[in-house]
Every structure is written in structure tokens, then in C-alpha cells.
Amino acid sequence: MPVLLPTSLSEATQMLSDTPGATLLAGGTDLMVEVNFNHRKPNDVIALRHVPELSQWSLNKVAGTVFIGSAVPYKHMESGELAQLVPALAQAARTVGSPQIRAAGSIGGNLGTCSPAGDSLPVLSALDAIVHLASVNTTRDVPVSDFMVGPKRNSREQNEIILGVTLPIRNGRQGYAKVGVRNAMVISVASACFALQDGSPRIALGSVGPTVLRCPHAEQFLSQNLAADGSVSDDVAKEFGRLVSQESKPIDDHRSTAVYRRHAVGVLAQRLVQRGVQS
Ligand SMILES: Cc1cc2nc3c(=O)[nH]c(=O)nc-3n(C[C@H](O)[C@H](O)[C@H](O)COP(=O)(O)OP(=O)(O)OC[C@H]3O[C@@H](n4cnc5c(N)ncnc54)[C@H](O)[C@@H]3O)c2cc1C
Known part of the structure; x- marks a missing residue:
């Protein structure tokens, strides 16, 4: 060609x-x-x-x-x-x-x-x-x-x-995490990016919908429950993860099942918001 x-x-x-x-x-x-x-x-x-x-x-x-x-x-x-x-x-x-x-x-x-x-x-x-x-x-x-x-x-x-x-550019904490069928060289079966930008929490999900998804309900919940220093309690993080799972729209395919993806993406979201990931 x-x-x-x-x-x-x-x-x-x-x-x-x-x-x-x-x-x-x-x-x-x-x-x-x-x-x-x-x-x-x-x-x-x-x-x-x-x-x-x-x-x-x-x-x-x-x-x-x-x-x-x-x-x-x-x-x-x-x-x-x-x-x-x-x-x-x-x-x-x-x-x-x-x-x-x-x-x-x-x-x-x-x-x-x-x-x-x-x-x-x-x-x-x-x-x-x-x-x-x-x-x-x-x-x-x-x-x-x-x-x-x-x-x-x-x-x-x-x-x-x-x-x-x-x-x-970053003006709050942010992080990305993914789950795959092995630890490296892998296409994600669920992924998430969390960012606290201009004081507002944002979460976007990969591999759990027809395209990348934002989670407006989870974001709103978190914005109302963040401490002044941007930290979250264990209960708030858990509820955030649950809301993120609810807003995902996964399917079964050759890489994973919808049930596993829904669970995994909630766990990723919960960990990211607690971890306050830096580079
Ligand atoms: C072994 C292997 C492992 C991989 N692992 C991952 C992974 O872990 N995560 C992941 O996300 N991806 C992975 N990929 C997929 C791939 O590496 C990524 O999607 C990468 O970002 C593609 O970029 P590229 O520059 O190679 O795109 P290309 O292959 O050159 O192009 C991809 C498409 O985009 C179009 N395109 C490219 N540039 C432009 C432009 N400037 N304007 C308009 N259209 C454009 C092309 O026409 C084509 O349709 C993997 C691929 C392989 C082979």
C-alpha cells in the first residue's frame, strides 16, 4: 500500500x-x-x-x-x-x-x-x-x-x-488504576481515573460501558461528603465505590463478566479515593 x-x-x-x-x-x-x-x-x-x-x-x-x-x-x-x-x-x-x-x-x-x-x-x-x-x-x-x-x-x-x-494540570490529587487478567501487558477488564480538580471530585471508568463513563451521582455524593482537607472516611469511600459500581454498565465478553467488572470498578474507585494517589 x-x-x-x-x-x-x-x-x-x-x-x-x-x-x-x-x-x-x-x-x-x-x-x-x-x-x-x-x-x-x-x-x-x-x-x-x-x-x-x-x-x-x-x-x-x-x-x-x-x-x-x-x-x-x-x-x-x-x-x-x-x-x-x-x-x-x-x-x-x-x-x-x-x-x-x-x-x-x-x-x-x-x-x-x-x-x-x-x-x-x-x-x-x-x-x-x-x-x-x-x-x-x-x-x-x-x-x-x-x-x-x-x-x-x-x-x-x-x-x-x-x-x-x-x-x-494537577491542582489536587489524582490517580489511575486498572484490573486485568494478569499484572502486566494486559488490556483492562475494568479501569478508573479519580481526580480532585478545582476542589471537585471526578471519576471516569474504562471497560465497563460502551465507551468511557463518568459517574455523576457518585461525584455529587463525594463532593457533599469530602472533609475540608479533601480526605474521606472509610464509610464515605465505601459508599462512593458502591455508587460507582451502580453507574457502571458492564457486559460479559471474552475478557470478563459483567458481575466481576461491576464489583472490580467499585473497588478501584474506593481505593483511588482513599489512596490520594501521587505520581
Ligand atoms: C501488544 C499490545 C499491547 C497493548 N496494550 C495496550 C494497553 O495496555 N492499553 C491500551 O490502551 N492500549 C494497548 N494497546 C493498543 C495500542 O497500543 C493503543 O491503543 C495506542 O494508544 C495506539 O496508538 P498508536 O499511535 O499506535 O495508534 P495507531 O495504531 O497508529 O492508530 C490507531 C487508530 O487511530 C487512528 N489515528 C492515529 N493517529 C491519529 C490522528 N492523529 N488523527 C486521527 N486518527 C488517528 C488510526 O487511523 C487508527 O485508526 C496495545 C497494543 C498492542 C499491540
């Missing part, structure tokens, strides 16, 4: 416009698996790794936000300054696949595939990330909750490239 290699964003969007139906390739850790199994047969591929605008991250100190380019690999999120700014993302990144996968795989690819099990996605959801998209003539910003529309479905138009995401 022909592979096009743009070296700037404007070249990439122009190539996408000139080659309708072309498939975008970032790290290839999802796409090439599908190609190898004959699940996808792209006619034309546009490889994004040489587009500098997509491979950088930047801090906006005034706004208190960080922009992460769609092709920034997980290995750059695991440690260092970015990990200090968004610790839950660092924790999620560290759980993705193996070092080889983390050297290639990206947030843009996680969003592009939009699996409910994508590890970066609960973090983006809990932090109300904005997804930036660009086509040859237009740009638009979409709240991540509107971007993820269903299992492996997103609201990207065919002629759009995901530029990256903007997230608030």
Missing part, C-alpha cells in the same frame, strides 16, 4: 484532503495489528510520525493547562515533567502494553481507536480534556465526552486529523 510521509501539519491535512479514504498511521500499535489480521485493508496510508506539530507537548502556565500532541508516545508521559503535571496520565501510560508499545503508541491512536478499554481515555474524561481536530480548511475543539460516541466510534470527520488534547 502507498505510504505518504508528510513533514508538516499543513502537508498532512492537504494529503488527507487529496486522498479521500486514506488511513492515518501514528505508532501503528493498533492499526498494524488490524492489517496483519486482515481486519483492515487500507488503500493509502498517511504516516504522521514526521509531523512535528503532533509530536510535541507544551505547558501553558497562565491557563494552567498542558497540550499533548496526538503522536507523543506514552514513554514521554511516564516520567519527567509531564508526569508531574498530570500524574494520573503517567500512571495510565505506565500500564500500557510493553516498553516497545509505549515507545510507539500514542494518545491520538488511543482516541482514534476509541476502545472503552483505552488506558488514556478515563484520564482524559476525568479531566474534561479538549480534543483538537484539524482539516485542510478548519480546526475545531471538542470536549472528549462528545468525541467518544460509542464502542470504537468517535466523532472525527474523515478529513480531520487529531492534533492533540488540552488538559488541566
